[in-house]
Amino acid sequence: MTPLAAARAPMAVKPIGRPAWLLAPGVMWLFVFMIIPVAFTVVVSFWSSGYFGTKPDFTFKNYLKLFQSPLYSGQLIKTLRISLEVTVLSLVLSYPIAYLLSRARGAVKLVMLLLLFLPFWASYVVRAFVWLPILGRHGVLNSLLMGMGLIDTPIDGLLYNEGAVLVGLVYVYTLFMTLPIYLSIERIDKGLIEAAADLGARPFSIFWRVLLPLSWPGVVSGCIMVFLLTMSAYVTPQLLGGPKGILYGNVIASQFLGNNDWAFGAALAVALVVITVLLFMLVGRKMKIEQVFTGGG
Amino acid sequence: MKPIAQSTVLLTDSHARRDFLAAGAAASAALAAGIAPSVWAQAAAIRAVMPNVFMPEAARPVIAEQTGGVKVDNLPYVSPTDTLAKLMAPGGTVQYDMMITLTNFVRGPAMGERAGQEKILALDLSVISNAPKISAAHKDEIITRDGKTFTLPVVWGYESVVYDASKIAPDDALTQSWNLLFADKYRGKIAWRDDAHGMIFTAALAMGIANPLTMDEKQIREVGKWLVDRKKNVRTMWTKFAEAVNLIASGEVHCMYGWIAMRAALEKQGVKAANNWPREGLPTWTQSAFIPKDSKAAATTQRVINAMLSRDFGRRLTEITEYPSTSQEVADGYSAEYRSKVGFDIVDRGVKRVPFNLPMRMDLWVETWNTVKAA
Amino acid sequence: MMSTHSIGVAPAHPRRRWNGYQIALWVYAAVFFVFLYGPLLMIVVLSFNDSRTTGLPWKGFTLQWYQSLIGNNQLMAALGNSIYVGAAAAVIATFLALLLGLAFRHNFRGKRLVLYLIITPIIIPGIIGGVVLLIFFGYLGIRPSLFTTVLVAHVNWVLPFAFLTLYPRLHNFDKSLEEAAMDLGARQWQVFREIVFPIVRPGLIATVLFAFSLSFDEFIRTMFTVGSERTIPVQFYVLIVEELSPELPAMAVLVVLLTILSSLAGFILSRRADTKLSS
Numbered sequence: 001m002t003p004l005a006a007a008r009a010p011m012a013v014k015p016i017g018r019p020a021w022l023l024a025p026g027v028m029w030l031f032v033f034m035i036i037p038v039a040f041t042v043v044v045s046f047w048s049s050g051y052f053g054t055k056p057d058f059t060f061k062n063y064l065k066l067f068q069s070p071l072y073s074g075q076l077i078k079t080l081r082i083s084l085e086v087t088v089l090s091l092v093l094s095y096p097i098a099y100l101l102s103r104a105r106g107a108v109k110l111v112m113l114l115l116l117f118l119p120f121w122a123s124y125v126v127r128a129f130v131w132l133p134i135l136g137r138h139g140v141l142n143s144l145l146m147g148m149g150l151i152d153t154p155i156d157g158l159l160y161n162e163g164a165v166l167v168g169l170v171y172v173y174t175l176f177m178t179l180p181i182y183l184s185i186e187r188i189d190k191g192l193i194e195a196a197a198d199l200g201a202r203p204f205s206i207f208w209r210v211l212l213p214l215s216w217p218g219v220v221s222g223c224i225m226v227f228l229l230t231m232s233a234y235v236t237p238q239l240l241g242g243p244k245g246i247l248y249g250n251v252i253a254s255q256f257l258g259n260n261d262w263a264f265g266a267a268l269a270v271a272l273v274v275i276t277v278l279l280f281m282l283v284g285r286k287m288k289i290e291q292v293f294t295g296g297g
Numbered sequence: 298m299k300p301i302a303q304s305t306v307l308l309t310d311s312h313a314r315r316d317f318l319a320a321g322a323a324a325s326a327a328l329a330a331g332i333a334p335s336v337w338a339q340a341a342a343i344r345a346v347m348p349n350v351f352m353p354e355a356a357r358p359v360i361a362e363q364t365g366g367v368k369v370d371n372l373p374y375v376s377p378t379d380t381l382a383k384l385m386a387p388g389g390t391v392q393y394d395m396m397i398t399l400t401n402f403v404r405g406p407a408m409g410e411r412a413g414q415e416k417i418l419a420l421d422l423s424v425i426s427n428a429p430k431i432s433a434a435h436k437d438e439i440i441t442r443d444g445k446t447f448t449l450p451v452v453w454g455y456e457s458v459v460y461d462a463s464k465i466a467p468d469d470a471l472t473q474s475w476n477l478l479f480a481d482k483y484r485g486k487i488a489w490r491d492d493a494h495g496m497i498f499t500a501a502l503a504m505g506i507a508n509p510l511t512m513d514e515k516q517i518r519e520v521g522k523w524l525v526d527r528k529k530n531v532r533t534m535w536t537k538f539a540e541a542v543n544l545i546a547s548g549e550v551h552c553m554y555g556w557i558a559m560r561a562a563l564e565k566q567g568v569k570a571a572n573n574w575p576r577e578g579l580p581t582w583t584q585s586a587f588i589p590k591d592s593k594a595a596a597t598t599q600r601v602i603n604a605m606l607s608r609d610f611g612r613r614l615t616e617i618t619e620y621p622s623t624s625q626e627v628a629d630g631y632s633a634e635y636r637s638k639v640g641f642d643i644v645d646r647g648v649k650r651v652p653f654n655l656p657m658r659m660d661l662w663v664e665t666w667n668t669v670k671a672a
Numbered sequence: 673m674m675s676t677h678s679i680g681v682a683p684a685h686p687r688r689r690w691n692g693y694q695i696a697l698w699v700y701a702a703v704f705f706v707f708l709y710g711p712l713l714m715i716v717v718l719s720f721n722d723s724r725t726t727g728l729p730w731k732g733f734t735l736q737w738y739q740s741l742i743g744n745n746q747l748m749a750a751l752g753n754s755i756y757v758g759a760a761a762a763v764i765a766t767f768l769a770l771l772l773g774l775a776f777r778h779n780f781r782g783k784r785l786v787l788y789l790i791i792t793p794i795i796i797p798g799i800i801g802g803v804v805l806l807i808f809f810g811y812l813g814i815r816p817s818l819f820t821t822v823l824v825a826h827v828n829w830v831l832p833f834a835f836l837t838l839y840p841r842l843h844n845f846d847k848s849l850e851e852a853a854m855d856l857g858a859r860q861w862q863v864f865r866e867i868v869f870p871i872v873r874p875g876l877i878a879t880v881l882f883a884f885s886l887s888f889d890e891f892i893r894t895m896f897t898v899g900s901e902r903t904i905p906v907q908f909y910v911l912i913v914e915e916l917s918p919e920l921p922a923m924a925v926l927v928v929l930l931t932i933l934s935s936l937a938g939f940i941l942s943r944r945a946d947t948k949l950s951s
Contacts, residue, residue: 373899538916539912539913539915546725547725
């Protein structure tokens with residue numbers, strides 16, 4: 001049951017505690033440390049920054065710069081596009097694994113789960129970085145291909161471009177896609193699939209008409225998580241992207257690092273938040289919001 | 298060997314800092330009560346904000362020896378802008394005893410507009426007896442006002458192209474030019490630095506602009522367009538020290554915009570690294586020491602600065618970090634070959650030095666660079 | 673099987689037709705796990721590489737990087753920092769999540785709004801989560817440090833997950849015990865301490881562990897709120913980009929091993945709590 005629906009089911013005696021008191025600490029924390037900083041960032045986005053400092057102001061120039069210059073809006077669109085690509089790729093790659101995982105039994109299942117989780121216990125920074133010695137000019141892939149005689153000179157195009165960033169991001173975030181889908185498939189009554197098979201449906205048909213629709217909450221959950229994570233990606237594009245592979249997250253970061261343009265950085269940040277919130281509202285129409293994170297629980 | 302370049306992770310320059318108000322008040326109170334900053338150290342100690350690379354461990358004993366046991370406490374250094382921000386913040390002038398940073402950042406804010414508005418102390422040259430030994434080439438980096446000296450350059454350096462000499466011939470005409478970073482010859486084997494100041498400066502030099510600092514808007518945009526066109530030859534751009542060193546060490550690129558410390562690190566790894574001396578101009582900079590005006594350890598700090606300008610410290614600094622000391626005495630003590638390698642003799646060799654200062658239109662430079670990056 | 677007879681449509685061997693697809697799936701799984709583990713094996717291999725740069729070419733076998741980890745104060749400090757911040761963030765977030773979860777068992781107005789508030793940190797992309805705190809603390813004049821700015825960033829990130837993990841367990845347990853106790857006149861605090869808490873304790877432990885592991889791997893928000901101290905991900909990042917660090921792969925392997933061990937320990941602990949409960 002979703003938290004909201006379940007909570008509305010009445011209890012014979014009132015549950016312990018008074019709502020106001022119970023809510024206060026959490027709500028206050030989030031208000032002070034989440035809402036206020038975001039609100040303040042919105043305020044700062046209307047200030048103006050020079051190379052040596054930021055001063056309070058009220059100007060739209062940061063937003064104008066963002067929307068008028070193809071530079072920044074272009075980066076935003078490029079990041080949206082790449083996020084979409086990563087999400088789709090991740091979905092296609094992860095779904096079969098999630099399915100297999102749920103069909104596995106006993107020890108095999110446990111081992112598979114463990115194997116799936118294990119890589120994610122290596123810090124994600126390291127998991128992004130490790131693609132450098134793999135895709136590099138003198139990296140594993142090139143050495144292998146040359147050793148097998150398939151190529152004469154190393155392929156440069158494996159690293160420092162969008163493609164490398166794509167591979168890196170898919171790799172780093174797979175668990176966030178696989179897990180919700182797996183949880184969702186677990187909840188499906190296996191009898192339904194067996195019935196469909198018994199009725200003579202082809203495997204693809206079973207997938208398309210039974211499995212996928214029933215695991216939809218998990219799919220959406222995974223897609224949202226991966227999409228959000230990619231929209232905000234910073235380390236992977238920086239390490240692997242080269243001159244062409246930087247994403248919106250890098251642009252935001254550089255306003256606070258090299259450029260000292262906090263006001264503009266704030267505007268860029270606000271733009272991203274607005275987009276993600278809009279995305280959420282869109283998805284929220286199709287699904288109850290709390291289901292998104294519990295994979296249909 | 299400890300890594301040469303160190304920095305903290307606070308990757309941003311925080312300006313408008315009011316956080317030092319609290320710390321500054323506390324420090325002032327303690328100081329007012331007569332407690333010296335060094336009460337928690339065994340010997341006298343001064344608080345310094347400076348790039349840690351210029352105080353190598355092996356050189357510290359020289360300071361202690363020459364000042365009667367004074368210890369230098371290195372606070373985290375972030376960047377020149379951050380250092381100046383620390384100085385300018387409320388309470389900044391009393392909290393720190395010595396600061397060392399890029400000279401051209403100090404000129405404006407620390408000196409104030411008129412005499413009497415300086416945030417830093419006039420130095421007593423009778424204490425700093427090593428000051429006259431600063432080489433003539435760097436004498437114009439000494440900031441003075443009304444006959445009083447306020448800063449002294451301690452170390453200097455330059456930006457150049459660091460390259461793998463086993464892959465690129467040093468005596469090739471292209472090698473000794475900034476165009477090494479931009480020409481098609483080493484296409485795909487070049488790395489740039491992700492930095493507006495450095496890249497636009499050197500691109501302007503490569504295009505033949507004699508003084509990049511005075512470029513007008515039209516010229517800056519032209520440089521930007523030129524860079525966008527040249528970007529196709531670039532393998533990747535680096536932002537930090539280790540990224541850059543790894544690029545050449547792993548063979549990913551053969552040449553890159555680089556620092557002296559990178560060349561040194563590569564050599565230690567067995568790479569035949571060298572840097573070029575571009576004929577269009579070598580951007581040079583100095584790092585100067587100065588004392589915030591309300592420091593309570595001013596006298597001690599002056600002795601430390603004197604020690605840093607001494608021959609022994611200068612030698613260790615140069616040999617360990619390969620950043621050259623500003624002292625002529627240090628330079629004179631080396632063989633012609635070493636002087637040539639480190640760069641002491643560039644004036645004699647006729648290498649054109651261009652001061653690596655900040656341009657008037659830095660904001661436009663940043664904007665142009667963003668265009669280059671996004672293209 | 674019997675149903676196929678009644679319908680009259682009988683593919684010759686329905687189960688065997690699956691097998692082709694099943695085999696394909698398992699082959700695919702094998703390839704997938706190669707993709708997943710290849711890079712990790714690369715890290716392990718690199719950790720023995722006798723080269724001063726992290727990466728290929730292979731220059732010989734050495735144990736020196738592992739040896740250098742013993743007594744590597746930076747690593748120990750970073751590990752300690754990650755553990756302390758992780759523990760603090762996990763406990764605080766779980767505590768807040770517990771209270772929120774208990775509140776959600778009631779009916780009150782604005783519940784939907786509160787729910788949105790709780791998941792805000794997930795919706796706000798990581799880099800923004802860091803940036804807004806950087807701006808906020810910067811102008812308040814609060815200097816970045818582990819137990820101020822970093823802790824806040826971590827609790828923010830972990831709280832929604834703690835809530836979403838804990839809430840189902842809070843909600844799903846049989847309320848009859850609770851009701852009975854209150855009918856008998858027990859006071860609210862007693863009810864909580866004697867009845868509710870023991871029942872949700874396994875859930876609390878699981879939540880704390882989950883929150884801890886989220887915090888341990890958190891990088892992007894930390895990067896903007898950390899001062900001169902480092903957590904493990906920050907340490908790795910700095911080593912990769914700023915400092916030459918041939919011992920990085922060895923460090924990464926060590927941290928993975930530690931994480932595996934502690935996760936196993938946590939798993940066993942939470943299992944024991946579960947079984948104790950059901951006994």
